[in-house]
Amino acid sequence: MFTQGPSLTVRLVVLVLISILLMTLDHRQQHLSAVRSSLSIVVSPIQFLVDLPGNLGSWVTENLSTRRTLLEDNARLRSQHLLLEAQIQKTAALERENRRLRELLGSSFKVSDRVLIAELYKVDLDPYKHLVRVNKGSGDEVYIDQPVLDSAGVMGQIIEVNPIYSTARLITDSSQVIPVQVNRNGLRTIAVGTGSLNQLSLPYLPNHADIRKGDLLITSGLGGIYPFGYPVAVVMDVVADPGSPFAHITAAPTAHLDRSREVLLVWSGYNLEQDEIDTPGPEARP
Amino acid sequence: MYGRQQGGLAILISMILALALTVIPMSDVLRLIKPEWCALVVIYWCMAVPGRFSVGSGWFVGLLLDVLQGSLLGQHALAMALVAYITVNLHQRLRVFPVWQQGLTVLMLLSLYQLLLLWFDGIIGLQPKAWTYWLPPISGMLLWPWTYLLLRKLRRYYNVT
Numbered sequence: 001m002f003t004q005g006p007s008l009t010v011r012l013v014v015l016v017l018i019s020i021l022l023m024t025l026d027h028r029q030q031h032l033s034a035v036r037s038s039l040s041i042v043v044s045p046i047q048f049l050v051d052l053p054g055n056l057g058s059w060v061t062e063n064l065s066t067r068r069t070l071l072e073d074n075a076r077l078r079s080q081h082l083l084l085e086a087q088i089q090k091t092a093a094l095e096r097e098n099r100r101l102r103e104l105l106g107s108s109f110k111v112s113d114r115v116l117i118a119e120l121y122k123v124d125l126d127p128y129k130h131l132v133r134v135n136k137g138s139g140d141e142v143y144i145d146q147p148v149l150d151s152a153g154v155m156g157q158i159i160e161v162n163p164i165y166s167t168a169r170l171i172t173d174s175s176q177v178i179p180v181q182v183n184r185n186g187l188r189t190i191a192v193g194t195g196s197l198n199q200l201s202l203p204y205l206p207n208h209a210d211i212r213k214g215d216l217l218i219t220s221g222l223g224g225i226y227p228f229g230y231p232v233a234v235v236m237d238v239v240a241d242p243g244s245p246f247a248h249i250t251a252a253p254t255a256h257l258d259r260s261r262e263v264l265l266v267w268s269g270y271n272l273e274q275d276e277i278d279t280p281g282p283e284a285r286p
Numbered sequence: 287m288y289g290r291q292q293g294g295l296a297i298l299i300s301m302i303l304a305l306a307l308t309v310i311p312m313s314d315v316l317r318l319i320k321p322e323w324c325a326l327v328v329i330y331w332c333m334a335v336p337g338r339f340s341v342g343s344g345w346f347v348g349l350l351l352d353v354l355q356g357s358l359l360g361q362h363a364l365a366m367a368l369v370a371y372i373t374v375n376l377h378q379r380l381r382v383f384p385v386w387q388q389g390l391t392v393l394m395l396l397s398l399y400q401l402l403l404l405w406f407d408g409i410i411g412l413q414p415k416a417w418t419y420w421l422p423p424i425s426g427m428l429l430w431p432w433t434y435l436l437l438r439k440l441r442r443y444y445n446v447t
Contacts, residue, residue: 022360128414
């Protein structure tokens with residue numbers, strides 16, 4: 001690139017200093033999102049290129065699937081739809097009743113959240129960090145720390161937003177913690193990622209805590225990032241070790257962390273009172 | 287990279303392919319032994335045309351890799367710049383080495399690269415604790431002869447000097 005100019009060593013030293021400065025700024029503050037965004041424009045064609053064969057594959061499968069499969073699918077989805085519809089009717093009534101009761105109690109409580117469906121890019125990021133990339137960015141009002149769900153539970157939170165895509169860290173990443181509570185009795189604790197895709201650990205519960213194998217853990221809403229009440233994991237194993245102050249508890253995430261293609265981005269704290277108080281049924285507003 | 291001399295396109299294409307190969311989705315086993323394609327290609331160009339491709343270009347490729355992989359901005363860039371620096375300093379010796387001896391040097395360079403990345407991950411508290419972390423330099427060494435032959439063919443075809 002530079003044929004003349006400063007010597008190689010001087011260039012190396014300057015670049016190393018710039019890198020250290022960049023890393024410090026990037027780690028300590030979020031000041032570099034502009035730099036990242038502009039570089040992401042260079043990089044996103046590569047991402048698109050890598051994603052293309054997978055997209056093409058699913059397009060071909062969709063278009064070449066037989067009439068019979070389609071009919072079967074259709075029948076299955078129809079019955080599932082009916083079932084869910086019936087459940088939603090009940091939910092709507094319950095939600096209404098719940099809200100009325102809470103109003104009586106004088107507490108403000110938001111039952112429904114605004115969601116947006118996003119697709120995952122088929123790109124492989126660092127194998128030792130559990131990151132995924134979704135195809136919605138700041139253009140769709142995605143924000144840092146936003147919760148990401150799939151149909152079965154909580155997947156993670158957004159850590160980086162670019163104009164056309166954003167990056168999310170899964171709850172199983174070893175740097176990730178999520179405040180949860182046991183659905184059966186409301187026992188609150190924190191679930192910590194283990195770095196393995198099918199395991200979370202609950203390191204802060206005493207040996208005598210009321211928790212059993214098979215308990216469902218849901219988000220507790222504490223911490224202000226994840227909204228209350230979404231399923232997170234199912235307790236797999238509880239080992240009470242008399243020699244240590246805390247029990248060894250592991251749980252398996254309910255979300256399909258390695259299989260989902262579509263994810264949901266959630267805006268929690270959506271102001272329900274403003275425009276939803278009289279519409280029947282909680283429909284998703286994409 | 288387009289420039290006064292010809293063949294900038296070859297460098298650009300090889301770099302884009304390396305970046306794409308880095309993020310291409312693979313099975314769980316393959317992704318653990320996936321070599322650092324970008325580092326391999328940077329090493330080759332630094333060895334073959336150090337007048338055109340050296341520390342600065344390597345650093346920029348590292349920066350793109352940081353954005354692509356969502357790592358700390360500057361992490362891969364620093365490691366790549368250092369690898370490029372060592373390669374440029376060794377390039378005359380590397381060129382006359384037989385391929386297996388080049389492979390050993392590449393192993394050393396890739397291990398250094400991996401070590402630096404590990405170090406920065408450790409500083410921000412995200413250190414991976416698996417021995418498999420050290421597999422990519424070895425697979426990189428094993429793939430070096432093919433990378434070398436392929437890129438040499440590309441370089442001769444496009445007459446990169």
